[in-house]
Amino acid sequence: MTSPLHRVLATAQNGLEVIRFGGLDTGEEASPYVVVERRPMFRLRRYFPQTKDIKDRPPIVLVPPMMVAADVYDVTQDKGAVGILHAQGLDPWVVDFGSPDREIGGMARNLADHVVGVSDVVSLVRKHTGQDVHLGGYSQGGMFCYQVAAYRRSVGLKSVITFGAPADSVALPLGIPVGLASKGADLLADHVFNRLAVPSWMARTGFQMLDPVKTLKSRLDFLLQLHDREALLPREKQRRFLEAEGWVAWSGPAIAELLKQFVVHNRMMTGGFVVDDRLISLAEITCPVLAFLGTTDDIGLPRAVRGIRRAAPRADVYEATLRAGHFGLVVGSSAAIHTWPTVAEWVKWHEGAGDEPVIINPMTDEPQEPVDGEYTVAQRLVNSASQAAEIGFGVAQDLVDATRGAARTTKEITGEAMRTLPRLARLGVMQAHTRMSLGLLLNEQGRRNPLGELFLFDDRVHTHAAVNERIDNVVRGFISVGVRQGSHVGVLMQTRPSALAAIAALSRLGAVSVLLQPGTDLAEAIRIGEVSAIVADPPNLADAMTAGVRVFVLGGGDERDLELANKTDVIDMEKIDPEAVSLPAWYRPDPGLASDLAFIVFTRSRGHTEPQFITNHRWALSAFGTASAASLTMSDTVYCLTPLHHPSGLLMTLGGAVAGGARIALTRTFDPSQFAEEIHRYGVTVVSYTWTLLRELVNAEDLQVQRHHPIRLFMGSGMPAALWRRVTERFAPANVVEFYASTEGEAVLANISGAKPGSKGRPIPGSATIRLAAYDVEQDRFIEDDRGFVREAQDGDVGRLLAHPRAGVELSSNEMRGVFRAGDAWIATDHLFRRDDSGDYWMVDNRNSVIRTERGVVFALPIEDALAEIDALDLAVVYGVPAGKRTLVVAALSLRLWMPEGASTKAEVKPGHLNNALSILPEGQRPDIVHVVDEIPLTTWYRPKTRALAAEGVPAAGVNCWYYDPDSHQYRRLTEAARKRVIADT
Incomplete structure (x- = not known):
């Protein structure tokens, strides 16, 4: 009883x-501490301050997550983190962020505030102790530690220790599909947590x-x-x-930034996240890292935690796996027995006062098998459902399976089509009178996401709002100096933010940007472009002043000495106060129509300056087409290696990034070492190229690009097939998307799959309808049927590419009518193609540069593509050499500077290599002579040149020169006797 x-x-x-x-009431006392420093962002606790030998103890700083109190490290003195670490001979410090809802300005804190705050803590502890610091963090506190180590580039840090801290959003809590989570997180960040916070x-x-x-x-x-x-x-x-x-409580801006950077963009893995207006990457961490992970952790899933191995390839990364949940990693019996004693052993090991902890292992970047006790999320859901059933809820596993299947289906359905359809639809409805311009798209993106990051330059980030404000100010400056809608203004600037602002401002004004190339003779370009004034940056001011037109100076900062006294025809636009400029009644922002001329760019061909007149529609076609073909999204950062005055930089890189909502990373110059640093720091996912530009990267044997780089794609035009293979080999698993765009007309092709190096692919949706017209290359005329209409080329036959123009939206002087039927209209390009039986297009040559021999016309590109099968090949060019009254077809090869480790061959070419590679070509389409040269000349834009090689005549006999023997159908070494015979035979 x-x-x-x-x-x-x-x-x-x-x-x-x-x-x-x-x-x-447990009767337990909290561990003693003093607040050493007080700042608006934090209070810095030092535990057990009265310890006699405290100066000799290695300091360890512990960082809590934003939503958890700092006392998480001292739940119980005898079993808590600070008590155990002190007992093991360490000097524990804890960062106390307080409760944001009780701190002045606390609910306005963002992630960067926390990272900078923790970095300040590291500096303070170093000042107080005179020692470098071991920095540890739980959950999001561990993410802060990673970011601080990157922000400081590991200066002042002995090591980083994290507990259940995810680095890769590929594995999200509860198995939420990444694509679905990204869309939801973006919505919450932009429309919920920009207004609301999360209370405790x-x-x-x-x-x-x-x-x-x-x-x-x-x-x-x-x-x-x-x-x-x-x-x-x-x-x-x-x-x-x-x-x-x-x-x-959890401040709204911090949640929004976490969702954006970690869930939407996964910047912890790719790099390019912003702290205090600086771009940083975890690839910059060089100090040792120890990551604790729990086999039953629902938040810091093991796969997500192990992402740090790939994100920080320069660091020595270890892991300690415990049978524990997220909270159990730092609090409870398992933490007291395993976690904190191991942390103490780790610190002593790196202080040279102990051995390596027993339970840690080097973290590998290979997929890990689940260890004993590690459940997948699906298994945990089933397990929870079973427990619920035991207490009466009766949840069946079929529901779990159905939920997983539905999520998978949703992810597949809402993927690529949802991103590309709006872009293609916009192209499809565009007419001559449709408003469209670069300025308009930038304005739309700015209204949609004003605080979003638009472009990166010199390790700094520029938001949409800031860029659009700068553009509008430059517009006012142009108006004040007399620039009007339709004016032709030359842009003579290096790659810099002001160049982008100037081009966009002219677009917003409705003027025409004539993009001039620095360091060249400007007279012809100014005449062709009908330039009335030039906007230049300070480095190009001297050249601009010799052009005989008015000059406007933009960029370079406010404090500069331009020595413009008595220069009445030179105006410093940075001295113009935009607020003092009254906008005229005629001004309407972004008035450009699709049919309006927007840009004039220049290329050099056969020694002449050739202009390309680009309408707003032509620019939009490249912009939306690139964004669709390359699947560009707001999570991408596009690295522009070509200057903005180059057609690929203007049309593809700038245009594609703006149309796709991606960030643009600009670089002053192309340098392999700078490239290696910036792709990690900026989080570059897409790299643009032109012709053989990427050759400098694959030829750099010591290129410091880590194995787990963020690049997923290279996009551009003109890349030789041999270089294509080397790029995908060097930067695996990145792919290549090769584009072709006709100079006139709207023909745009893209090899999206990358499965056929050298192929130009197929027409992108929204571009012009194209056809291959049957063409007699020797007679340089179309082949007609018995009614006089042009025949279409069959698969495998060489034809001339034609594009069907859209009325009123494209300027052209090559328009033809009555081609395939009465009254039709087509624009003829100068390029010859063949179409394979899969529908992919292969360029074979330009009709003006085919090699004419006594045996008929020989095409250069198929020979170059065939030679690409030789492993040792660097570059190949094919050209004609006069020999007597006839012409020899010569292929010049340059060899790779080095072969990758484990390669089966040396960087050399033998006759057998040539026989195997060129055997796929008809005999009449094979080169007469193949020889190795030290270097193949390139243009400023990295396009191979043949004129100088051809001027050297028939190659000299030697061990690296071979001729085709028609009797044996083999290539043989070209001796002096054989050379004379070849010349005589011609």
């Missing part, structure tokens, strides 16, 4: 204490709902044991921490 009564009384007494005080009760509830069955079970266990005080006391502090005391 007394036992049940005592049980009831004990339950009532303990329950009353819980109701009045929130829990049971919501953070607590969200954590508990990750495993509702476990939460319910623990509460039932507590109630059922409420009579047994001694059984409850050992876990009471931990229970109170989780149930009430351990949670703090």
Whole structure:
């Protein structure tokens, strides 16, 4: 009779204490500490400050997540982090961010504030102790530690230690599909957490709902044991921490930035996240890293935690795997027995005072098999459902399977089509009178995402709002100096933010940008472009002043000495106050129509300057087409290696990035070492190229690009097939998207799959309808049928590429009518193609540069593509050489500077290589002579040149020169006797 009564009384007494005080009094004391520093962002605690040998102890700084109180490291003194670390001989410090809802300006904090704050803490602890710091963080606190190490480039850090800190958003809690999560996170960041914050009760509830069955079970266990005080006391502090005391509010801007950078863009992996207006990458971490991961962790999933190995390839990364959940990694019996003693051993090991901890192992970047006790999310859901069934809810596994299947289907359906359809639809409805321009798209992106990052330059980020404000100010400056809609203004500038602002401002004004190339003779370009004034940056001012037109100076900062005294025809636009400029009544922002001329760019061909007149429609076609073919999204950062005055930089890189909502990374010059640094720091996912530009990268044997680089794609035009293979080999698993765009007309092709190096692919949706017209190359005329219409070339036959123009939206002087039927209209390009039986197009030559021999016309590009099969090949060019009254076809090869480790051949060419590679060509289409040269000349834009090689005549005999023997159908070494015979035979 007394036992049940005592049980009831004990339950009532303990329950009353819980109701009045929130829990049971355990009698435990918190670990002693002093607040060493107070800042608006944090309070810095130093634990056990009275320790006698404190100056000799290695300091360790612990960082909590934003939504968890700093006391997470001292839930119980004897089993908490700071108590154990102190007992093991360390000097523990803890960062206390406080509760943002109780701090002045706390609810306006963002991620960068926390990263900069922790970096300041590292500096303060170093100042107080005179030692470098071991920096540790739990969950998001661990993410802060990674970012601080990158921000500081590991200066002042002995090591970084994290607990359940995810680095890769490829594995999200509860198995949420990444694509679906990205869209949801973007929506929440832009429309919810920019206005709202998360109070402490919501953070607590969200954590508990990750495993509702476990939460319910623990509460039932507590109630059922409420009579047994001694059984409850050992876990009471931990229970109170989780149930009430351990949670703090979460500021809205910080949540929004976390969702954007980690979930939407996965910048922890790719790099390019912004802290205090600086671009940083985890690839810059060089100090040792120890990552603790829990096999039953629902938040820091093992796969996500192990992402740090790929994100920080320059660091020595170790892992310690525990059978624990997210909270159990840092609090509880498992943490007391395993986590914190191992941390102490790790610190002593790196201080040279102990051995390597037993339970740690070097983290590998290979897929890991689940260890004992590690559940997949699906298994955990089934397990939770089974537990729920035991207490009466009856959830079947079929529901779990159906949910997983639905999520997978949703991901597949909402992928590529949802991104590309709006772009293609916009192209499809575009007419001559449709408003369209670069300025218009920038304005639209700015309204849609004003604080979004638009372009990166010199390690700095520029937002849409800032860029559009700069553009509008430059517009006012142009108006004040007399530039009007339709004016032709030359742009003579290096790659810099002001160049982008000038081009965009002219577009917003409705003027025409005539893009001039620095360092060239400007007279012809100014005459062709009908330039009335030039906008130049300071480095190009001297050349601009010799052009005989008005000059406007833009960029270079406010403090500069341009020495413009008495220069009435030179105006410094940076001195113009935009607020003082009254906008005229005729000004309408972004008035450009699709049919309006927008840009004039120049190329050099056969020694002449050739203009390309680009309408807004032509620019939009390249912009939207590139964005669609390259699948550009707001998560991409496009690295522009070519200057903005180059057609590929203007049309493809700038245009594609703006149309796709991606970030643009500009670089002053192309340098392999700078490239290696910036692709990681900027988080570059797409790299633009032209012709053989990327050759400098693959030829750099010591290029410091890490194995797990962020690049997913190279896009451009003109890349030789041999270089294509080397690029995909060097930067695997990145792919190549090769474009072709006709100079006139709207023919745009893209090899999207990358499966056929050298192929130009197929027409992109939204571009012009194209056809291959049957063409007699020798007679340089179309082949007609018996009615006089042009025949279409069959698959495998060489034909001339024609594009069907859209009325009113494209300027052309090559328009033909009555081609395939009466009254039709086509624009003829100068390029000869063949189409294979899969529908892919292969360029074979330009009709003006085919090699004419006594055996007929020989095409250069098929020979170059065939030679690309030789492993040792660097570049190949084919050209004609006069020999007597006839012409020899000569192929010049340059060889690779080095072969990759493990290659089966040396960087050399033998006759057998030539025979194997060229055997796929008809005999009449094979080169007469093949020889190796030291270097193949290139143009400024990295296009191979043949004129100088051809001027050298028939190659000299030698060990690296071969001729085709028609009798044996083999290539043989070209001796002096054979050379004479070849020349005589011609």
